[in-house]
Amino acid sequence: MTQEMDLNQRFEAYIASDQKIEAKDWMPDAYRKTLIRQISQHAHSEIIGMQPEGNWITRAPSLKRKSILLAKVQDEAGHGLYLYSAAETLGISRDEMLNALHTGKSKYSSIFNYPTLAWADIGAIGWLVDGAAIMNQVPLCKCSYGPYARAMVRVCKEESFHQRQGFEIMLNLSNGKPEQKEMAQDALNRWWWPSLMMFGPNDASSKHSEQNMRWKIKRFSNDELRQRFVDMTVPQAELLGLTVPDPDLNWNEATGHYDFGPINWSEFEQVVAGNGPCNRERIETRVTAHENGAWVRDAAAAYAAKSAERAASQTSAA
């Protein structure tokens, strides 16, 4: 017991002095668990997020847009890979994590349970969803767990490129034909509020926040990050000539921030609980891909085993 207390004190002091915790360092079980939860959810979000965007690859309106989108969705798959690898350093396997995703035990970002109904949604996702993700993720580059922090450095570089390409799509649409501008406005109307929900519940009702702040897994509160996002994005919407769908949105001279209207938390809870427009389809698509791929993965494993056997028998013969 005392030994554990010493270890814990040392761990806390280490974190307090802004040093990184590495895979082989001692860490409290709760710290390990919370990181596994957060990193695997983050990886799942990247993988599920491929679906709504992938939905438009085959219909992208020019070959240039098609290659950019294909490259972007491929980046998301790459992020999923490094995040699964970062989580594996904490002693969980990719199979276990995927299983938790497929059975609904582990969550992913709720934003991906909304449908992409038009090409403009690809712009809105890059601009708003990736924009909100960057707000959340840049502070994670300094998170106390080394492998996660390092994975996030690369993820954030790519995400910031994604955000710019999304804005560029919106800019093209806004300067395009009236039907294109209308498409852009419609996408903003549908993605604005779900993007604000991406920062999570208000600080007063956030259940993981306090401990995570102390452990330097989290560095800013949900509400702080949401406010930063609104402050950054509203002028961009003005530049696009689009209207943010919030009648209460107002620049507040006194606070130096935008005031914005109340978020519909019951919608958020519904989507988190599995009742969003695409929850069922997203998981079904993922599970089907996994099941359809089982014979391929089995074949690869069987072939690898045979090859190893042949190599071993050749060595022993020699």
Place this chain on the structure above:
Amino acid sequence: MADQEHEWILRLGDDALVLAQRLSEWCSHGPALEEDIALSNIALDLLGQARALLTLAGQREGLGRDEDALAYFRTDREFRNALLVELPNGDFGDTIVRQMLFDQFAVLRYEALASQTVDLELAAIAAKALKEVRYHAAHSAQWVVRLGDGTEESHRRVQESLNMLWPYTAELFEDDAVSKACNEAGVLPLNASFTARWTEQVRAILEEATLTCPESTALLTGGRSGRHTEHLSYMLAEMQVLQRTYPGAEW
């Protein structure tokens, strides 16, 4: 010759574009995350090749059509790809066998194009593409071997894929007035001249994969002259929908 040349480059470009479109349908449906990334990557390379080739084809044609005009505003009857690349993806075995059969051909064709000195622009595109398709060829051949020599189920499935796809391969080696004109101009040898090396290489892969090379001599053809399978028109309807709905819009 100018007409024939434009027509010839379209064939190359359409092979790449149509296969890229098919492979991109795999995105988020792959058997493992690594393979999802690999298939997207191959699609991306092919799309890059298609863009360069269609741009060049449009320039040679001289009617002011760019890559998008050619990709989005031609009907299925105007596409010049081989039937093999437009076939639906099927399961992963079908996709990877189709890829192997095509990659082995693409390497030979680009090698020849990269080494000729009659059409330097085409040679430059081919030299870049050759590096890419060599990777694709290694990747698809490895998978065919793994699946053929993997489990009983994978062996059975991939043999079926091979039997189903084999009749579409002969089209790759057909010659007509266009390919003959290109040969005479010194841009590219006749398609038939690739048959022996292709057959030798494919047979070597199939042998390592413990698969049986089909004996079928059936010949399903028509793509080069715009007579396609039922599948291409659906593919184009999906691919072209936004351009056709909002003609003249910039994206």
